[in-house]
Amino acid sequence: VELFQQCNADVIATGTDTKEMDRINRDPSGGKLKYIHLDFNSSDSVQSFLDFINKRDRIDVLINNAGVNKIATIDKIDEDEWDWINKVNLRGPFLLTKAVSEIMKKQGYGRILNIASIFGVVSKVKRAAYSTTKWGLVGFTKAVALDLAPHNILVNAVSPGFVDTELTRKILGNKEIKELIDTIPQKRLADAGEIAKTVVFLTSHHNTYITGQNIIVDGGFTSA
Template identity: 40%
Template sequence: MPVGLYDLTGRVALVTGGNKGLGKAMARGFAEAGADVVIASRHEDELRAALDEILAGTNQKGAYFVADMSVRGDADTLAKAALAKFGRVDILVNNAGMNAPQAIDAIDDATWDRVVEVNLSSVMAMTRALVPQMKERRWGRVVHVSSIMGQVSKERRNVYSATKAALIGMAKASALDLGPFGVTVNCVAPGPFLTDMPMSVLSDAEKQAFADRTALGRWGAPRELVGPVLMLCSEAGSYVTGQTLFVDGGYLAR
C-alpha cells in the first residue's frame, strides 16, 4: 500500500527547536507515522508540555532535552543524550533557528555570530555528531530547515538569508558525502508560515504583503509542512537527496 511508504515504525526522529511552531508540528507528524521522538530547545517548561502534545494519542515513546544551539558543545551533548536514551537516531531535522533583522551597515558582530551559530554552525555540529551511526546502519535521513529567504530576501535580512542559503549548499555537499551509505540529506524551505518568528519581526503590512504574494493568498499553518517532511524522511523519499523542497504556497512562483 502506498501509505506504507510513509511508515516510520521503529525509527527515532530528533527535531531541534521542537518545542513549538514548525518543529513541534513535524515532531507530531513523526509520532503519528510511528516514530519515537526526541525534541530539544532552550526552554524546559515549553518542552515538557510540547512533548505531551506530540505523543498524545499515539503509542510512541519520546524524550526532551534542554540544549542551546548557540553553544557549540550543546550539539554534541544533545546527540549523546539522544543516543543514550534510544540507542539510535534515524532522522535528524535541524529546525532550530533565529532571526535578528539588521541592515548591512548596522550589523554588530555579536548578533552576526549568534545567528550564524544557531542557523548554520549548529546544523553542521548536529549532523556531524549523528551521521556516523546512520552510516553504520546504512540508513538515515537528515533535513535542514532552510527558508525561501535563502533564495530571495528583503531588507535587513542579511545574516538570516546568508545562513539559510548556506544550508542549501551544505545539504548538497553532505548528500554526496553520505549517499554511498544510504543516508539522504535535503532542505525544506518554508515560505510564510504562522509561527512565532515571523509574527514577532514583521509589521501588519509586511504580514499582508507576504500573504498577497503567495499563489494561495494566505499564510501556511505549521501542520502543512508535515507531509513534505514525512516524504523526505521516509521510504517515500528514498531517491531524493541534495535537494531543496520549497513549501511556500506559491510565493516564489510570482
C-alpha cells in the same frame, strides 16, 4: 512532532525552553516524546547533547530546524549577533549532522532534513545574517547529500514560505499580512501542517531516491 508521533516514532525534541521541557517530560500522554535542552550558543550544552547522541544505538531521522534571526541592516548587526546567528543556523546543523551520520552509516540507513527558508533562495532588506546562513544551509545540504548517498542516507532541505502562525500574526498585524498575501500567487499563507507533511515524507521510508534537493513550499512566491 505531532505527525511523527502519529507514525509511532520515538521522538527526541530539543530546545531552550526549560519549562516546556519539564512539562513534556512529565506528561505521561507524551508517550515516545522526550524533550532535551540544547542551546547552540553554549559549547557545554552542545557537547552534552553530542555525548547523548553518541550513546544511541540507532537514529533513523535527523531534522535540523533550529533558527534565529536579527532583522536589521548590515550596519546594525554587531559581530556577536552575527556569530550567534551562524552558530544556531549553520554550525549547529553541521555538528549534529556530523555526529548522527556516523550512526546512520553503521546502520546503512538514514534521512536528514534541514529546515532552510525562502530567504535561502531569495532575500530582502534587513536579512543579511539570516539569508547568509540559510543560503549556506542549502549549500550544505547539497554537498553532504553527495557525501552520504553511498551509505543510503538521503539529505534534503525544505524551505518554507510565509506560514500562518500565531507568531506571524502577532509580528505583522492584519494590514501587513493582507499586503503579504497579495504577493503570494496562491493568495494565502501556508498552513503549518503543509510544511510538516513535506518534512514527514522526505524523512520517511517512502522517500527512496530524493536527495540533495531544496523543496520550496511557498505557494509560488519565489517563482512570481
